[in-house]
Amino acid sequence: MPAIVLVGAQWGDEGKGKATDLIGGQVDYVVKFNGGNNAGHTVVIDGETYALHLLPSGILTPSVTPVIGNGVVIDLGVLFEELDGLEARGVDTSKLVVSANAHLIPSYNRTLDKVTERFLGKRRIGTTGRGIGPTYADKMSRVGLRVQDLFDEKILRQKVEGALEQKNQLLVKVYNRRAADVDEVADELLAYADRLRPMVTDTALLLDQALTDGKVVIMEAGQATLLDVDHGTYPFVTSSNATAGGASTGSGIPPTRIDGVIAVLKAYTTRVGEGPFPTELFGDDGDRLRKAGGEFGTTTGRPRRCGWLDTVIGRYSTRINGTTDLVVTKLDVLTGYDPVPVCVAYDIDGVRHDEMPMTQTEFHHAVPIFEYFEGWDDDITGARTLDDLPPAARRYLEAVEDMCKAPVSAVGVGPGREQIVAIRDLVR
Numbered sequence: 001m002p003a004i005v006l007v008g009a010q011w012g013d014e015g016k017g018k019a020t021d022l023i024g025g026q027v028d029y030v031v032k033f034n035g036g037n038n039a040g041h042t043v044v045i046d047g048e049t050y051a052l053h054l055l056p057s058g059i060l061t062p063s064v065t066p067v068i069g070n071g072v073v074i075d076l077g078v079l080f081e082e083l084d085g086l087e088a089r090g091v092d093t094s095k096l097v098v099s100a101n102a103h104l105i106p107s108y109n110r111t112l113d114k115v116t117e118r119f120l121g122k123r124r125i126g127t128t129g130r131g132i133g134p135t136y137a138d139k140m141s142r143v144g145l146r147v148q149d150l151f152d153e154k155i156l157r158q159k160v161e162g163a164l165e166q167k168n169q170l171l172v173k174v175y176n177r178r179a180a181d182v183d184e185v186a187d188e189l190l191a192y193a194d195r196l197r198p199m200v201t202d203t204a205l206l207l208d209q210a211l212t213d214g215k216v217v218i219m220e221a222g223q224a225t226l227l228d229v230d231h232g233t234y235p236f237v238t239s240s241n242a243t244a245g246g247a248s249t250g251s252g253i254p255p256t257r258i259d260g261v262i263a264v265l266k267a268y269t270t271r272v273g274e275g276p277f278p279t280e281l282f283g284d285d286g287d288r289l290r291k292a293g294g295e296f297g298t299t300t301g302r303p304r305r306c307g308w309l310d311t312v313i314g315r316y317s318t319r320i321n322g323t324t325d326l327v328v329t330k331l332d333v334l335t336g337y338d339p340v341p342v343c344v345a346y347d348i349d350g351v352r353h354d355e356m357p358m359t360q361t362e363f364h365h366a367v368p369i370f371e372y373f374e375g376w377d378d379d380i381t382g383a384r385t386l387d388d389l390p391p392a393a394r395r396y397l398e399a400v401e402d403m404c405k406a407p408v409s410a411v412g413v414g415p416g417r418e419q420i421v422a423i424r425d426l427v428r
Contacts, residue, residue, distance in 0.1 A: 002259035002427060003207075003217045005247040008224025009263040009317040009404075011233075011271035013297070013304060015329035015412055016264045017043040017057035020220055022327075022410060022420055026427040028215035029065045029207060030058025033250030034240040035222025036073040036105060038132045046417070050086070054078050056220055059086065059093060065210075067203050070101035071240060071250020072222075073135040074147065075110075076192040098196065099203040099252075100148040106160065107188060108167050108180040109134035115175040136239035138163065147200055150193040157186045204252025211257055216427055219247040225263070225317040226271075233363060236275025244321040262426055263323040265314060265404065267331045267396075270295050270304040278366045279307035279343045293333040294415075310343040310368065314404035316356040325426055328400060329412035331380065331393060332419075338375030340396060343368035344403060373399060381414040383421050389413075 008014045020030055037054040050060055054074065058064035068074065083093045109131035117129060138144035143163045149156045161182045168179040207217055223242040226232045231243050240246065244261045248254055268289060271277050281289060286306050289295070295304035317323065334340055346353040346366035357363045376392040383389050389397075389411075401408045411421040 003211055003219065003253050003257050004427065005219045005221070005244045005258055005261045005321070007221040007242065007244055007261065007263050007317075007321055008227075009265040009321075009323070009326070010224055010269055010310075010313055011226045011277075012224040013270050013272065013295070014224060014264040014266045015327075016220060017052065018329060018412055018417070018420075019262060019264050019327045019410070019426075020057045020218060022417075022422070023218065023426050024058060024061035024064055026216055027058065027061070027064055027218050029067055029210055029217040030056040030061075031067040031069050031203075031207065031217060031219045031247075031251045031253075032056040032072055032222060033069040033219050034071045034242055034246050035238060036130065036132045036135070037075050037078045038130050038222070038238065043417070048089075049415075050089075050091075053082060055082055055086075055093075055096070058218065058220070059096060060091060062092060065095045065097065067207065067251075068096070068098045068102055069203055069219075069251040070099040071246065072099070073103045073105050073132055073139075073240075074098070075105040075130065076189065076196065078130075080192065080195065096199055097201050097203060097206065098147060098199045100146070100200050102147050103135055103139050104145040104147060104149070104189060105131040105135045106145060106163075106185050108164065108171070108185060109138065111177065111180070112167065112170065112175075115171075115177060133239040145189070147196070150189060150196060151200075153186075153190060156189065157182060160185050207251060207253055211253070217253065219251050219253065219258075221246065225320060226313060228320075231320050233275050234360065236273060260324040260426075260428075261321050262325045262327060262409075263317055263321055263406065264327045264329060265309075265317075265400070266329050267309060267334055267400075268293070269307045269310050269313070272297050272302055272304050276364045276366070277305055277307060278312075278346060278363075278368045279310045279341075280305050281307050289333070293330055308341045308343060308368070308370070309400070311400065311403035312343060312346060312354070312356060314400070315354075318404055318406045323404075323406040325409040325424070326401065326404060326406045327410045327412070327426075328397060328408055331397070331411050332413045334375070334396070335380060336375070336377060338377075339372035340375050341370040341372055342396075342399065342403070344371050345369040371399075381419055383413050386421060386423060389421065 059066040289306040
């Protein structure tokens, strides 16, 4: 049975949780393979809204085993707060498993993240200040703390002490902050050890066995393609690989066992934080789209920057991820716009670019070239088949499919779980 990667095709907030939920009944395992609590999924079930930050969205489907993979960085306080919140609402979270190799976010990295961002001033990246970047930096510098370290107190304290030898120099001498105390940091982490222990396993081995046994595994990315640390709009990116290639390293499932890549594409474009955004709308136009789409961050509550669909980015995402299926979300938000602009290329210093520019400088100077599509006024939130959609909406989807060079397999037409137009099976 298949292992399928699910990614965001833009700058995040495309509705990946809804896509996972759509196929939840056919899936046995949902794996979060990158990121931490710096992004969120919003899933609406029977009128109930669930905002997930660190947990895989599959945790809301009783038949699914949710997995936090080795590529994730974990704030233990956030993890248990989120679990407690779901359990208080009657959600069974007992099937969650956590990789022993996932890295932990210590308190000093949250502090460093916030003070570093303030220190950067105008050059700030727009991070959430949750310690994600410093923790990934520790991982690559081989001074990180892993989940398994919680179960060897001596090792944990040694690792914290080693990390703080350098970090306290930064905190005190560069940022004028109080030095972190080894025992305080270690004790805070160790307080979670007993509760976490039953959840921890060798998740790569677990998933290998699941695929061998014919189970269906979905690997769910945090953030999105244009936020990938290698393939995104660097340096305004996250600190992990949010593209399909990251699914293998972040889960332990080899690429030869991956059968498909579902990319979720919002019918328009949004981004949070700093960085270039060629189709961004400002003033009343941006406010209208933001209000219609409810574009405020699941994790931070920050208003998202909004703009028209950018198919240059869509093509790029298809190429980088090897997309086999597109899920277009929030098509209903475009109801009432006529015409509907779509960016098909960029003008950069008088030269047309149909593909993503090679350099950051070029992308900063990109001016969108638009084509205009007929809009529609019909309420499409009750549509369940393509024939239920007005002709103009169908033509819009056909253009998206043609310009992004991947088939549209499902379309979101509202926030509810059932508000979806299913065109072809995503698990096949």
